[in-house]
Amino acid sequence: MKKLESNTEELIFASAIKIFHKKGLAGARMQEIADEAGINKAMLHYYFRSKQLLFEAVFKKAFMQLAPQIHQVLNSEDSLFEKIINFTDKYISFVMENRFLPTFIIQELNNNPDFANQFFSQAEFPKSTRFLIQIEEGIQNGTIKNVNPKQLLIDMFSLAIFPFIGAPLLQKITNVNESAYNNLLIERKKHIASMLINSIKK
Amino acid sequence: MKKLESNTEELIFASAIKIFHKKGLAGARMQEIADEAGINKAMLHYYFRSKQLLFEAVFKKAFMQLAPQIHQVLNSEDSLFEKIINFTDKYISFVMENRFLPTFIIQELNNNPDFANQFFSQAEFPKSTRFLIQIEEGIQNGTIKNVNPKQLLIDMFSLAIFPFIGAPLLQKITNVNESAYNNLLIERKKHIASMLINSIKK
DNA sequence: GTCTATAGCCAGATAGAC
DNA sequence: GTCTATCTGGCTATAGAC
Numbered sequence: 250m251k252k253l254e255s256n257t258e259e260l261i262f263a264s265a266i267k268i269f270h271k272k273g274l275a276g277a278r279m280q281e282i283a284d285e286a287g288i289n290k291a292m293l294h295y296y297f298r299s300k301q302l303l304f305e306a307v308f309k310k311a312f313m314q315l316a317p318q319i320h321q322v323l324n325s326e327d328s329l330f331e332k333i334i335n336f337t338d339k340y341i342s343f344v345m346e347n348r349f350l351p352t353f354i355i356q357e358l359n360n361n362p363d364f365a366n367q368f369f370s371q372a373e374f375p376k377s378t379r380f381l382i383q384i385e386e387g388i389q390n391g392t393i394k395n396v397n398p399k400q401l402l403i404d405m406f407s408l409a410i411f412p413f414i415g416a417p418l419l420q421k422i423t424n425v426n427e428s429a430y431n432n433l434l435i436e437r438k439k440h441i442a443s444m445l446i447n448s449i450k451k
Numbered sequence: 452m453k454k455l456e457s458n459t460e461e462l463i464f465a466s467a468i469k470i471f472h473k474k475g476l477a478g479a480r481m482q483e484i485a486d487e488a489g490i491n492k493a494m495l496h497y498y499f500r501s502k503q504l505l506f507e508a509v510f511k512k513a514f515m516q517l518a519p520q521i522h523q524v525l526n527s528e529d530s531l532f533e534k535i536i537n538f539t540d541k542y543i544s545f546v547m548e549n550r551f552l553p554t555f556i557i558q559e560l561n562n563n564p565d566f567a568n569q570f571f572s573q574a575e576f577p578k579s580t581r582f583l584i585q586i587e588e589g590i591q592n593g594t595i596k597n598v599n600p601k602q603l604l605i606d607m608f609s610l611a612i613f614p615f616i617g618a619p620l621l622q623k624i625t626n627v628n629e630s631a632y633n634n635l636l637i638e639r640k641k642h643i644a645s646m647l648i649n650s651i652k653k
Numbered sequence: 654g655t656c657t658a659t660a661g662c663c664a665g666a667t668a669g670a671c
Numbered sequence: 672g673t674c675t676a677t678c679t680g681g682c683t684a685t686a687g688a689c
Contacts, residue, residue, distance in 0.1 A: 257672075257673085271562075272477070272562060273475070273477065273478075273558075273562060274478075275474070275475065275477040275478035276475075276476075276477035276478075276562055278663095278664070278665095279664070279665060279666090280663095280664075280665095288673080288674090289673075289674060289675080290664095290665080290666085291666085291667080291668095291673075291674070291675085292672080292673065292674085293665095293666095294665080294666060294667075295672075295673080298666095299665080299666075300664090300665065300666090352558075352561050354620075355616055355617055355619075355620065356475075356554075356558050356561070356562075358619040358620060359554050359558070359616070359618075359619060360473075360474060360475060360478055360558075362619070365619050369623055374623055374624070375624060377624050377625065377626065378626075394649070396642070396646070397635075397638065397642065399625045399627070399635060400635065400638065400639065400642045400646075402624065402625055403613075403614055403621055403625065403635065403639075404610060404643075404646060406613065406617065406620075406621060406624070407609045407610050407612075407613035407614060407617070408606060408609050408610065410609075410613060410617065411605075411608065411609035411612060411613040411616070411617075412605055412609060414557060414561070414613070414616065415557055415608065415609070415612065415613075416561075417557075417560040417561060417564070417567055418556075418557065418560060418608075419605055419608060421571055421576060422576070422577060422579050422604065422608070423579065423601045423604055423605065424579065424580075425601070433599075433601060433602065433605065436599065436602065437602065437605075440598070440599065440602045441606075444598070444602075444606060444650045445650070447596070447649070447650040447651075448646045448647070448649040448650035449649075459654075459655085480681090480682075480683095481682075481683065481684090482681095482682080482683095490655080490656090491655075491656060491657080492682095492683085492684085493655075493656070493657085493684085493685080493686095494654080494655065494656085495683095495684095496683080496684060496685075497654075497655080500684095501683080501684075502682095502683065502684090
């Protein structure tokens with residue numbers, strides 16, 4: 250693992266994250282990453298061998314910053330409603346600090362289907378089974394309405410993730426400036442949870 | 452390939468759409484577009500001058516396939532609930548036939564902020580004012596709960612668009628195969644509408 | 654209008670001095 | 672480990688024959 254190794258490696262990695270997150274694999278330039286790090290191109294290859302490998306390290310890091318958190322929320326001992334509240338709150342708080350992360354992940358999964366498949370076959374992926382069962386139990390209890398649990402799962406992710414990915418579009422269509430849009434994002438922590446719960450609570 | 456496109460320009464354009472939608476501006480190759488069209492690279496430049504101009508034509512076309520439809524739904528004479536129903540139904544039906552379209556648009560807006568700004572400054576954009584006012588009226592009428600209208604607008608877009616953009620991720624997390632995921636998408640036409648309406652109806 | 658051939662440039666990757 | 676210089680290949684774009 251990466252510990253107190255050379256801090257050059259970490260410097261390169263941090264710069265690579267910045268550039269790859271903003272421009273994606275195809276759009277990023279090794280020279281730009283080197284400039285961002287204040288060193289020369291050759292060092293990137295010295296530490297990471299190739300652009301592809303550097304990208305894969307960046308992607309894995311990005312994915313691992315999100316996946317375990319999501320897994321933990323979905324598989325905790327909490328009630329269904331608590332999970333919905335926790336998920337939206339935690340996810341939005343985290344992504345506000347890492348604004349390009351979801352766009353980057355989703356974009357690269359779409360643009361590199363082969364890489365995506367290979368990655369998924371070896372990565373630890375958040376499990377949703379427990380969450381889905383809790384929904385079914387709620388339906389049978391009569392505490393929540395009859396919905397397809399998978400739709401509800403998709404809803405939850407869509408409501409939390411898309412406002413970041415679609416920001417340029419949504420900011421225009423809601424007709425607000427950047428700072429007002431940020432306030433909407435913060436407000437969403439509570440909004441999404443209450444909206445989801447309202448829609449299923451009997 | 453479509454037979455109706457007897458002329459070369461349209462053949463090139465159709466091929467460019469295919470490739471740009473799948474790989475984006477940075478990832479697309481002029482050679483690949485030429486191969487897709489079954490002609491040689493030089494023709495692309497003969498008809499469209501440069502990769503950038505070809506891309507801009509493709510992007511504009513993509514945007515114009517969606518924007519007017521959305522504008523029309525949001526600004527019709529229909530009631531709020533009818534608009535929600537129409538929007539989700541129409542949008543999902545259309546995008547199922549043009550699967551890469553939303554991903555392409557969103558991705559390029561994120562990757563090319565300068566182009567995005569320049570584009571937005573001259574493109575006709577769907578207006579949401581009327582829709583937002585209808586929500587406020589509903590709140591004052593007492594027919595719907597007290598929500599921030601802009602949040603509801605963001606919700607509606609998120610629920611309809613993200614399932615396409617995030618398909619690779621969502622398919623994995625819901626643990627279904629491609630055909631089952633497609634069925635979920637079709638089911639969403641009704642699901643989203645009823646979920647939105649349930650969440651705000653008093 | 655359509656092709657082949659190629660110019661010209663730029664990106665990723667490597668060699669080798671220090 | 673870090674640098675400069677350079678190789679090699681691929682990409683956009685153009686020239687020019689037909």
